[in-house]
Amino acid sequence: MxxxxxxxxxxxELENDLRRQQGANKQASAGATDGExxxxxxxxxxxxxxxxxxxxxxxxxxALVADLETLRTFMIPHYDGLAIGPGALIETxxxxxxxxxFLLPCAGGTExxxxxxxxxxxxxxxxIGAALMDKKQGGKFSFxxxxxxxxxxxx
Numbered sequence: 001m002x003x004x005x006x007x008x009x010x011x012x013e014l015e016n017d018l019r020r021q022q023g024a025n026k027q028a029s030a031g032a033t034d035g036e037x038x039x040x041x042x043x044x045x046x047x048x049x050x051x052x053x054x055x056x057x058x059x060x061x062x063a064l065v066a067d068l069e070t071l072r073t074f075m076i077p078h079y080d081g082l083a084i085g086p087g088a089l090i091e092t093x094x095x096x097x098x099x100x101x102f103l104l105p106c107a108g109g110t111e112x113x114x115x116x117x118x119x120x121x122x123x124x125x126x127x128i129g130a131a132l133m134d135k136k137q138g139g140k141f142s143f144x145x146x147x148x149x150x151x152x153x154x155x
Contacts, residue, residue, distance in 0.1 A: 010114045021061045067106040083134045094149035
């Protein structure tokens with residue numbers, strides 16, 4: 001699997017998320033400042049709630065921008081025979097289910113369809129990412145009570 005093309009697919013997915021987030025933020029901001037949102041009683045909090053929502057969207061937008069900046073400059077190393085670290089593409093078998101993970105410094109939880117397969121982005125700070133760090137192909141890992149897996153391939 002071409003990791004450079006895969007990274008571009010992850011970046012494209014984050015850019016789509018950024019556009020959706022921006023639209024949601026505009027909608028929430030408009031709701032917070034709309035004349036109809038003005039409180040009619042002290043218990044009427046529609047405008048206040050919209051402003052909280054707009055603030056949350058703005059914080060998520062800022063985090064997505066930071067993730068995009070990080071990934072646009074990320075240099076993907078090759079992991080032939082090396083211990084797993086950021087930039088590794090890992091095929092695992094976890095509780096008898098195969099999974100493909102792309103270990104990146106950020107954007108954990110993002111999933112992309114690539115080469116007709118689902119690839120999940122994980123980070124070193126995630127439970128599975130921490131369990132895989134510094135392991136090698138053929139190694140075993142566990143990260144929750146009763147969950148264990150095997151590393152099938154690393155590139």
